[in-house]
Amino acid sequence: MDITRTALHWGRYDVVADGGRVVEVRPVPGDTTVSAIGPGMPEALNAPYRLTEPMVRKGWLDDGPKRGTNHRGSEPFVAVSWERATELAASELRRVIDTHGNEAIYGGSYGWGSAGRFHHPQSQIHRFLRSLGGYTDSTGSYSVGAMEVILPHVIGGDPWSIWQRGTMWPDIAEHGELVVSFGGMATKNAQLNPGGQGRSEQLEWQRRARAAGVRFVTVSPLAGDTAADLDAQWLPLRPGTDVAVMLALAYVLQAEGLHDREFLATCCVGYDRFERYVRGLDDGRPKTPAWAESISGVDADAIVDLAREMGTRRTAVNLSWSIQRQDHGEQPYWMGVVLAAMSGSLGRPGGGVASGLGINKTGVRARRWPVASLPQGTNAVSTSIPVARIADALLEPGGAYEYNGERRTYPDLRLVYWAGGNPFHHHQDLNKLAQAWQQPETVIAHDSWWNPLTRFADIVFPVATAVERRDIAAGASDLSLMAMERAVAPPEGVRTDYDAFAGIADLLGVGKEFTEGRTADEWVDELYERTRRTFADLGLEAPGAAEFWRAGGFETPEFTSVVAGDFGRLRDDPDRHPLSTPSGRIEIFSERIAGFGYDDCPGHPVWLEPHEWLGAAATATYPLHLLSNQPSTRLHSQYDGGRLSRESKVAGREPIAMHPDDAARRGLGDGDLVRVFNDRGSMLAGLRVDSGQRPGVAVIATGAWFDPEPAGAYARMCRHGNPNVLTRDQGTSRLAQAPAPGSTLVEIERFDGAVPPVRAFVPPEIIGRDGA
Numbered sequence: 001m002d003i004t005r006t007a008l009h010w011g012r013y014d015v016v017a018d019g020g021r022v023v024e025v026r027p028v029p030g031d032t033t034v035s036a037i038g039p040g041m042p043e044a045l046n047a048p049y050r051l052t053e054p055m056v057r058k059g060w061l062d063d064g065p066k067r068g069t070n071h072r073g074s075e076p077f078v079a080v081s082w083e084r085a086t087e088l089a090a091s092e093l094r095r096v097i098d099t100h101g102n103e104a105i106y107g108g109s110y111g112w113g114s115a116g117r118f119h120h121p122q123s124q125i126h127r128f129l130r131s132l133g134g135y136t137d138s139t140g141s142y143s144v145g146a147m148e149v150i151l152p153h154v155i156g157g158d159p160w161s162i163w164q165r166g167t168m169w170p171d172i173a174e175h176g177e178l179v180v181s182f183g184g185m186a187t188k189n190a191q192l193n194p195g196g197q198g199r200s201e202q203l204e205w206q207r208r209a210r211a212a213g214v215r216f217v218t219v220s221p222l223a224g225d226t227a228a229d230l231d232a233q234w235l236p237l238r239p240g241t242d243v244a245v246m247l248a249l250a251y252v253l254q255a256e257g258l259h260d261r262e263f264l265a266t267c268c269v270g271y272d273r274f275e276r277y278v279r280g281l282d283d284g285r286p287k288t289p290a291w292a293e294s295i296s297g298v299d300a301d302a303i304v305d306l307a308r309e310m311g312t313r314r315t316a317v318n319l320s321w322s323i324q325r326q327d328h329g330e331q332p333y334w335m336g337v338v339l340a341a342m343s344g345s346l347g348r349p350g351g352g353v354a355s356g357l358g359i360n361k362t363g364v365r366a367r368r369w370p371v372a373s374l375p376q377g378t379n380a381v382s383t384s385i386p387v388a389r390i391a392d393a394l395l396e397p398g399g400a401y402e403y404n405g406e407r408r409t410y411p412d413l414r415l416v417y418w419a420g421g422n423p424f425h426h427h428q429d430l431n432k433l434a435q436a437w438q439q440p441e442t443v444i445a446h447d448s449w450w451n452p453l454t455r456f457a458d459i460v461f462p463v464a465t466a467v468e469r470r471d472i473a474a475g476a477s478d479l480s481l482m483a484m485e486r487a488v489a490p491p492e493g494v495r496t497d498y499d500a501f502a503g504i505a506d507l508l509g510v511g512k513e514f515t516e517g518r519t520a521d522e523w524v525d526e527l528y529e530r531t532r533r534t535f536a537d538l539g540l541e542a543p544g545a546a547e548f549w550r551a552g553g554f555e556t557p558e559f560t561s562v563v564a565g566d567f568g569r570l571r572d573d574p575d576r577h578p579l580s581t582p583s584g585r586i587e588i589f590s591e592r593i594a595g596f597g598y599d600d601c602p603g604h605p606v607w608l609e610p611h612e613w614l615g616a617a618a619t620a621t622y623p624l625h626l627l628s629n630q631p632s633t634r635l636h637s638q639y640d641g642g643r644l645s646r647e648s649k650v651a652g653r654e655p656i657a658m659h660p661d662d663a664a665r666r667g668l669g670d671g672d673l674v675r676v677f678n679d680r681g682s683m684l685a686g687l688r689v690d691s692g693q694r695p696g697v698a699v700i701a702t703g704a705w706f707d708p709e710p711a712g713a714y715a716r717m718c719r720h721g722n723p724n725v726l727t728r729d730q731g732t733s734r735l736a737q738a739p740a741p742g743s744t745l746v747e748i749e750r751f752d753g754a755v756p757p758v759r760a761f762v763p764p765e766i767i768g769r770d771g772a
Contacts, residue, residue, distance in 0.1 A: 184225020650686020
C-alpha cells in the first residue's frame with residue numbers, strides 16, 4: 001500500500017493506493033472538520049464510466065461539422081488515438097477561426113474542476129484560447145450572478161469585494177449581538193473551498209459567536225438552513241419573498257424612529273425617495289408587517305419584534321447566495337444593504353451586511369496571502385455573454401438582449417470548447433439546453449467521466465483527476481498553502497488538460513506561447529517560486545521547494561490589509577473615504593440604474609412578484625414551490641457516482657423532500673418513487689417526508705447527472721432526478737441576466753408506470769476504433 005497526502009476541495013486527505021489504483025481516501029488524522037465527500041471518491045475513480053481514451057461522436061466523424069441538425073446526447077462514439085483526436089480538434093479550431101473568426105468560439109468553463117493553482121481547467125482553457133487569438137467569454141456566475149452586477153452600483157468596488165468588506169465572524173463574536181440570515185447558513189456549504197480546503201473553520205466561528213451570546217434568526221423556508229446548536233429562531237417564509245419581509249422591517253425601523261438618520265443622511269444617497277416607497281406615499285401601499293405577512297406568510301408580530309431588535313442591537317444582516325437565484329434576484333441584495341444601513345450597525349464592529357456567511361471561508365477572514373496561478377494572457381476578442389444566457393446565445397445568434405445598461409447582440413457561435421464544469425448540471429431548463437446544444441457545428445470537451453457534458457460532445461479528451469497529478473492548493477481566505485502530491489498515475493490513455501492543450505497548440509503553431517517551454521511539473525515548481533518571491537516582497541519567508549514538498553505545505557500567518565471602500569471608514573469620514581459609486585456614498589437610490597429604464601429593476605429596492613411563486617395563479621396547476629439547493633453528498637455534480645452520493649439516493653434517484661401535510665394530501669409516503677413535473681419537463685425522484693420545511697415547498701439538491709428518457713410517454717423526463725429539467729431559463733432581470741432557478745412551481749404525484757432504469761452511469765455505445 002502507498003499513502004500520499006494531498007489537498008482537495010473538501011480538505012486534506014491521505015490517499016491510499018494499491019497496484020496503481022486508489023482504494024481509499026481518508027481524512028488526515030486529527031482533522032474532524034474534513035468532509036465525507038472525499039472518502040467516496042475511489043468508486044468513481046475506478047468506475048466503468050471512467051474515460052480512458054479519446055472519443056469522437058460517430059455522426060460528427062462520419063458527416064463532419066453540421067449546424068442545428070446534430071444528434072448530440074443520443075449517438076454512439078468511436079474511440080480514437082490521442083494523435084487523431086488532437087489533429088481533429090486542431091483542424092476544426094483552424095477552420096472555424098479562418099472561416100468565422102475567433103468570436104465564433106465559445107470558451108466554456110465553470111471552475112471547480114480542480115483545487116490546484118496550475119491544473120485549474122478554467123485557467124488552462126482561457127490561456128489556450130487566448131494564445132489562438134481569443135474567444136467569446138462569459139461574464140458572471142451561476143452562484144452569485146445577480147450580486148455581481150447590483151452591488152457595484154450600490155456600494156462600489158469590484159463584484160467580489162463584498163467578501164472582504166462584509167461583516168466577519170471574529171468581529172461578530174467579539175462585538176455582535178444579532179445575526180439575521182436571509183436564506184440561512186446551511187452547514188453543508190461549509191465543507192468545501194474552490195481552491196482547496198485546509199481546515200474548515202466556518203462552524204467553529206459560528207459556535208464561538210453563539211457562545212459569546214450572539215442570537216441567530218433564520219429567515220428561510222427550511223429550518224435546517226442553520227446549524228441546530230446555534231438555537232436559531234426560524235421565520236419560515238414563502239420562497240422568493242425575502243424582500244417583502246425586509247421592506248416591512250424597514251417600515252418598522254422608520255415608523256418607530258429606530259433608523260440611523262445620520263448615517264442615511266451623510267453616507268447614503270436617495271433614502272428620502274426610498275422612504276416614500278416604504279410608507280406607500282406614491283403607490284398607496286404602505287409596506288407594513290401585515291402587508292408582508294400576506295405575501296410571505298411570516299407573522300406580522302414576529303416582523304415587528306425583529307425590527308425593534310435590529311434597531312437596538314448590533315446586527316449583522318447575512319444574505320445567502322440562494323436568495324438571488326430567483327426572479328428579480330438583484331432586489332434582496334440591494335435591500336439587504338439598505339436594511340443594514342437603516343439599522344445603525346453598518347460600519348460598526350460586529351454589525352453590517354455580509355454575503356454568504358456559512359459558505360466555505362466566507363466571514364472567517366477577509367483575505368489570504370497572494371498565491372501565484374497560471375497566467376491567462378489577454379483575450380483579443382471583447383465579446384462576452386452573461387454566463388446563464390448560453391442557451392439563448394446558441395439558439396438566437398444575432399439576437400438582441402439587454403444587460404447592465406447595455407443593448408447587446410448574441411454572437412454567432414460555431415464551436416464550443418468546454419473544460420471544467422458540467423453545463424447540464426448548473427444551467428436551467430435542460431430540455432431547452434439540449435436543443436440549443438445541437439446548434440454549434442462542433443463541441444469539444446475535456447473530462448474524466450462519461451457525464452452529461454461528454455455525452456453531448458463531439459470530440460472528447462479524457463483527462464486526469466486531482467489525485468493523478470501534482471499541484472499546489474490554496475483556498476479562498478485559507479491560510480494553508482498545501483502540496484497536492486500525485487497519488488497514482490492516470491489510467492493508461494489519460495493525460496492532463498495541459499497536455500491536451502499543449503498538443504493542439506503545437507499543431508496550430510502556438511505551442512511555445514502556450515507552454516513557454518515548460519512541462520506541467522515545471523509549471524507547478526515555477527508557480528511555487530513565484531509565490532515565494534511575492535511572499536518575500538511582503539515580508540513573509542516561505543520554505544524552499546524541497547522543504548515545502550517534504551512537509552506537504554505550511555501555514556501562513558493572518559494577512560491584514562486595508563480594504564478599499566470599508567464601511568467603517570465611510571462612517572468615520574465619508575468625504576475622505578468615499579465609495580467608488582457615482583455619489584461616493586451607498587446608493588439607496590441609483591440614478592444610473594433608474595436611467596436604464598428597466599421595469600424589472602427600477603432605481604431603488606422594491607417588491608416585485610416573481611413569475612412563479614406560491615402567490616401566483618399558476619399554483620392552481622402547479623401548487624408546490626420547488627427549491628433546488630446545493631447537495632451535501634457531492635460538490636455540485638462532481639462525484640455523483642461516488643459512494644456517498646450513490647448511498648443517498650432513493651430507489652437510485654435523487655431524494656426530494658416534502659412536508660408531511662403535502663405528502664398526505666397526495667397519498668404519498670416516505671420512500672415512494674414520484675414524478676415531479678411542470679410544463680417544461682419532469683423527473684423521477686425518491687420521496688423523503690420532512691417536517692423541517694414550510695408546507696407548499698419541495699426541496700431537491702442539484703447535481704444528479706442528467707439522464708433524459710429518450711422517447712415514449714415520458715419524453716423530456718430525467719430518470720435520475722435533475723431538477724433543472726423543471727427550472728425556467730430566464731434572467732433575473734435585464735440588469736444582471738443571472739439565473740433564477742429558485743422561481744419554479746411544480747406538482748408531484750406517485751409514479752405508477754413501468755419504471756425506467758437509471759442510465760446516468762452507463763457509458764454510451766462505443767463502436768470500434770477509428771484507425772485513420
